[in-house]
Amino acid sequence: MDRQKFTKAYGRYTKRENTADMFKEFDATQLYCPRCKQAVPVRKRLLLVLPEGDKYEYLCAFCLETVGTKMDRNGAQNSIIV
């Protein structure tokens, strides 16, 4: 039987799944929090939906202080078409 081969393949698959999960959870890299006075993991929160894009806010995972915002622009391509 090639049980060993199967286990190997399965192990590799699981590893890749875990990596994907990690990227989903830690969308942004760590940012500096002025209240914690250190780089902290952040939570992404949708702040505003505007015609030119979505505005996200990054919150400190520990104290929920806003540590940054990000604009995901999706209107750039539309303006080219118009």
Ligand SMILES: [Zn+2]
């Ligand atoms: Zn903080």
